[in-house]
Amino acid sequence: MHRLYPVWLLIANLVARLGGMxxxxxxxxxxxxxxxxxxxxxxATVGLAVTIAQAGCGPLLIRLYQTSQIKVIVxxxxxxxALALAATAFVIITTNIPVSPxxxxxxxxxxxxxxxxxxxxxxxxxxxxxxxxxxAGVVTAVIAIATDSNLALFAIAPAISLASLIAGSLLTLRxxxxxxxxxxxxxxxxxxxxxxxxLLVGALPNLDFVLLxxxxxxxxxxxxxxxxxxxxxxxxxxxxxxxALFAKRQAGLLLDIWLIAPPLAITTIxxxxxxxxTFLFYSxxxxxxxxxxxxxxxxxxxxxxxxxxxxxxxxxxxxFFPGWLCLALLVVSGVLLPASPHxxxxxxxxxxxxxxxxxxxxxxxxxxxxxxxxx
Numbered sequence: 151m152h153r154l155y156p157v158w159l160l161i162a163n164l165v166a167r168l169g170g171m172x173x174x175x176x177x178x179x180x181x182x183x184x185x186x187x188x189x190x191x192x193x194a195t196v197g198l199a200v201t202i203a204q205a206g207c208g209p210l211l212i213r214l215y216q217t218s219q220i221k222v223i224v225x226x227x228x229x230x231x232a233l234a235l236a237a238t239a240f241v242i243i244t245t246n247i248p249v250s251p252x253x254x255x256x257x258x259x260x261x262x263x264x265x266x267x268x269x270x271x272x273x274x275x276x277x278x279x280x281x282x283x284x285x286a287g288v289v290t291a292v293i294a295i296a297t298d299s300n301l302a303l304f305a306i307a308p309a310i311s312l313a314s315l316i317a318g319s320l321l322t323l324r325x326x327x328x329x330x331x332x333x334x335x336x337x338x339x340x341x342x343x344x345x346x347x348x349l350l351v352g353a354l355p356n357l358d359f360v361l362l363x364x365x366x367x368x369x370x371x372x373x374x375x376x377x378x379x380x381x382x383x384x385x386x387x388x389x390x391x392x393x394a395l396f397a398k399r400q401a402g403l404l405l406d407i408w409l410i411a412p413p414l415a416i417t418t419i420x421x422x423x424x425x426x427x428t429f430l431f432y433s434x435x436x437x438x439x440x441x442x443x444x445x446x447x448x449x450x451x452x453x454x455x456x457x458x459x460x461x462x463x464x465x466x467x468x469x470f471f472p473g474w475l476c477l478a479l480l481v482v483s484g485v486l487l488p489a490s491p492h493x494x495x496x497x498x499x500x501x502x503x504x505x506x507x508x509x510x511x512x513x514x515x516x517x518x519x520x521x522x523x524x525x
Contacts, residue, residue, distance in 0.1 A: 156408050158273035159390035162280040167386070169284025173306060176291045181303060189303055192247045196255050196307075199241050201352065203234035203256040208265055209396055209464070210336075210344040215269035217335050227260070234260035250301060251308035258311040266322045268397045279317045286313035340466070346473030347464040351392070353477060354453060354507075355385035358500040361484030363493070369438075370493035377442045377497070380431060384416050384450040392457045401462070409458045413450035420447035438493075446497040452504040459508060463515040472514035476507045 177186065207226050214223050234256035241247060267275045287310040294302035336344070356378075363374045391408050394400075400408075419427065424443035428436050463472065480503060490496040 156273075156391045156394035158277055159394045160387065162276045163386050163390045165277065165280040165284055167383075169280075169287055169310075172284075173287050173291045176288070176295060177303065177306070180295045180298075185300060185303065189306075192245075192250075192252055192304065193307055195241060195245055195247060196252050199234070199237035199256040200259045202237040203230055203260045207345060207348070209348050209393075210341060211265040212269040212397055213336060213344070215266055219335055230260040231257070248304070250304040252304045254308050255311045258308070258315045261319075262315055263318045263322045264314070267318065268393065271397060272321075273394055273397070275321045279314055279321065282317045283310045283314035286310055339471075342471055343466065343473060344464050346471055346477065347460045348473075350473045350477045350507075351389070351457065351460060353480070354456065354504070355382055357480055358484060358496075358503060361481075362487065362490060362496040362499060366490065366493055366496065373436070373439045373442050374493045374496060376428075376432060376436075376439055377446060377493075380427060380443065381446065381449055384413055385453060387412055387416075388450075388454050388457050392461060395461060405461065406458065409454050409461075410451070413454035416450045417447050420444060420450070442493055442497060445494045446501065449497070449501055449504065452501055452508065456504060456508045456511065459511045459515065463511055466515060470514045472511045475514075476510055479510075480507065 177189075181189075207230065211223060211226060214226070238253055238256050242249070242253065247253070264276060264279065267273075267279075287306050290302060290306045290309040293299070294306065359374060359378045359381075363371055363378075366374060388409065391412070395405055395408060420443050424440040424447075425435060425437075427443060428434060428439045432439075460473070483503070487499070490499065
């Protein structure tokens with residue numbers, strides 16, 4: 151059973167998605183489209199502030215906790231709080247989002263302590279946090295419907311975040327022995343690499359869909375967005391598995407099996423049964439969407455291979471900082487690339503960019519000139 155530990159984070163991810171679907175069904179049948187549009191627009195904007203508040207330091211905090219580098223942890227957590235306050239202030243000043251509980255989300259993300267639980271290897275507690283937080287979201291959604299309150303509508307996502315924060319804090323109060331996984335303290339280069347790779351992994355599932363799809367005509371762009379929702383499920387699965395493997399510092403064949411097998415199964419389904427997927431998720435037989443899914447069938451496997459390479463590369467003494475380099479190249483090239491006339495072209499380009507990213511990270515890892523020996 152000890153080899154099945156990534157299942158806990160997969161279950162937590164499933165719980166989060168199930169809770170999100172229930173909430174969407176509840177509010178989608180009650181609130182007006184313009185209210186929902188305002189809510190989801192605000193949620194997307196504040197979500198960016200949450201990303202800023204987390205500062206790409208999740209895996210770094212896990213490893214710092216495992217190596218007992220308390221002073222560095224305090225400094226990073228203080229930085230996260232400062233970034234959360236700054237990001238919230240920026241959102242208030244530059245957007246039309248009303249003063250509401252949704253603005254608390256960056257701060258709750260900065261104070262989140264789930265990285266301590268993950269660092270201890272107590273992954274089953276992440277499932278409990280997911281259940282409690284999603285339950286809070288569903289209850290808030292019911293209250294919003296019962297009271298027909300716009301304020302309660304804007305409190306759904308914050309309720310999830312706040313419940314997650316409280317549950318995580320309570321579960322970390324009782325001290326447990328740390329798992330003796332990491333034995334050496336992180337160096338400056340390793341810290342920089344960890345943050346860069348974390349930001350890269352967070353950006354990969356969304357970046358190309360935004361940059362390469364923004365100039366498409368309405369219908370192709372709609373298909374691309376629908377396809378992205380399916381691809382993001384794979385990305386979430388890979389992220390959950392990667393987090394568990396990182397916390398346990400897994401290596402060898404078990405790492406390859408866990409990271410490659412699920413995306414490979416999804417790729418097979420995308421190649422053979424894209425029509426069934428479109429009907430399952432959207433209750434429609436959209437031939438263009440099915441064709442797009444088949445065209446992008448290797449996207450999940452490529453993302454998994456990048457995640458695998460990142461897991462074995464991110465704690466090396468790389469002088470080249472490949473995570474930061476890939477992120478910069480993806481952003482700059484995505485902006486400079488000419489607009490694709492068809493969504494299929496955009497998906498093909500996305501897969502080519504993932505392949506180049508994989509090759510670059512692998513070269514930086516394997517070249518003795520660009521790195522020292524790993525920890």
